Amino acid sequence: MNVTLPDGSALELPDGATALDAARAIGPRLAEQAVLARVNGEPRDLRRPLPDGASLQLLTTRDRDDPDALYVLRHSAAHLLAEAVRRLHPGVKVAIGPPIENGFYYDFEFPQPIREEDLAAIEAEVAREIAEGRTWERTEIDRDEARARFEAEGEQYKMELVDTADGSISLYTQGDFTDLCRGPHLQDATPIKALKLTGLAGAYWRGDENNTQLTRIYGTAFFTQEDLDAYLERLEQARASDHRRLGPQLDLFHMSEFSPGAALWTPRGMAIWNALEDLRRRENAKRGYLEVKTPLMWDVELWKRSGHWEKYGDNLFRIEHGESLYGLKPMNCPGHMLLFNTKLRSYRELPIRFAEAAVLHRDEPTGSLHGLTRARQFSQDDAHVFCTEEQIEDEIDAMFDYVGFLYDRFGVREIAHAELATRPDDKLGTDEDWERTEGILRTAVERQGIPYRVAEGEGAFYGPKIDFFMNDAMGRPWQMGTIQLDGQQPARLGCVYTGPDNREHMPYVIHRALFGSLERFVGILIEHYGGAFPTWLAPIQVRVLPVAEPHREEARSLAAALGDASVRADFDERDETLGKRIREAELEKIPFTIVYGDRESEESLAIRGHGGEQSQESLVNLLARLATLGA
């Protein structure tokens, strides 16, 4: 048989040869350093026979940044972890231990709960295994044999995995530990030069909260110590951009234990908030949205009718009112539908686009709160478009255009991605309804030609949706904008319009939020910009610094002149050295600082950009420059 190597040359091998055989045929050094084969582009265990005619690439310890090489390294590290835990904690049951982005984990059921301080001993045991040396052996067995084996060991989770596995069953053995595993794995443990256990967490078996909660140990591993150090350094830098740290530090917002999940916005934070609100209002007006306002508090009967009560009743903040039970609204849709229903509507009026950025409340689980990105009180830049079936396509295209406009404006495309979420188990309506609405959204997103992932079963109970996600500084994805196609709620709330046939028809409703929640969007922006906002968003755009006391008067009037030109300017005339005041302006990440002393006049200002770049400019020039920056 033959395989093709990356340089295009062919390598002749005996039938049934493995990737490792191929490596040996090329050179002993390569065979020694090989960690993984890529066969026809797919990662594959070195020990498995190669198909004839395959293209073969061998990854070695030198491919230390290759995601597949790191995966195999970390997957093997996870097995070493399981081996160590079984030795140190007899009676533990093992579940699953995959590599993940940036590391790996393994889930265990411990006979006695363990604590974070136990990790050091486990890490030391893994280090001992690596020092002692471990090699992996792959065996393929049939299902019954595998089942019997794990049953004898009392490994109920492995048994369950055997029962649900498709295809052949393979085992990997290293030291005294044999795991049910598809692989691939390293030949031996020597490439694992740096390993660190990073955390302990509860995790439900198979991700279902009705199952037992297992103990998950997280770790990471690299081909070099240098890479581990660099990773930890990057983590530290990402932590410095955390909006929960930067927000209070830059005095944008604060949190209080007296209202968990709700932000206290400062004047500086409100400058950013209002910049987003201005943008939202301006663009909405351009794009045919009509601003409305609906009550914050409603009799819960409304949500019983819309269908929300059954699913989200527990997450509602409730208010007793005489005989009735009210709730703080968790979304705007029923309100907008009632507003739609206040008149007889003609098909000639459609589409009607109601927009409202009201404050919403949802009683989210305590453990899920996360600064601005997961809050109990937030404001969606919400809108509901009432339209006919024929109008859906154009409306959704317009929404994609709007999203694209916003994402360019903030430069956030590279941290964003889209998902199409389809019918959930507890959906309203028939499969036929859903075939239609999912089909409409799928063609809409495909028409855009943007990459997207399908999230099966993740749709809203009333319709499928296209969600836009953005990553925070730590790389965690957050759902931001959403476009949802609803053919259920309008029917439940009795929305109708009169068609050209003079008969009643139900409008479709497209729910859409583009920032998502303003809170969450600001949170992501803080992390995206690391607190150094572009001038048009910066809470303070220009700071004026009088050099000494005699310059204070003129500095003040300079700041006032900037203010008159709608620039957010302030001045710092404190009795501190100039150096110190400049330092503080830098730490506050103010885009422009003007030093004003004997040498300056309106004709010639000393301007310092954030970061230190200096220039001489007239006030008129500066104002023109700020205007081009959108200030």
Added chain:
RNA sequence: GCCGACGUAGCUCAGCUGGUAGAGCACUUCACUCGUAAUGAAGGGGUCCCCGGUUCGAGUCCGGGCGUCGGCUCCA
């Protein structure tokens, strides 16, 4: 909600095995009047998250609650 960790001045943190708290920054006052990332000195400031328990005595030990952080689940 669940697993693990943490909660000391406005902020960042120190406080060994129990003996009623400390630093830097910030704040106030005074001196300096300053040219592009920290001038100096003095001073004020604390229900050590809350409630209960053990103890002669609790920031420190134990229990419960609240909040926060890392995950899991959830996210209309």
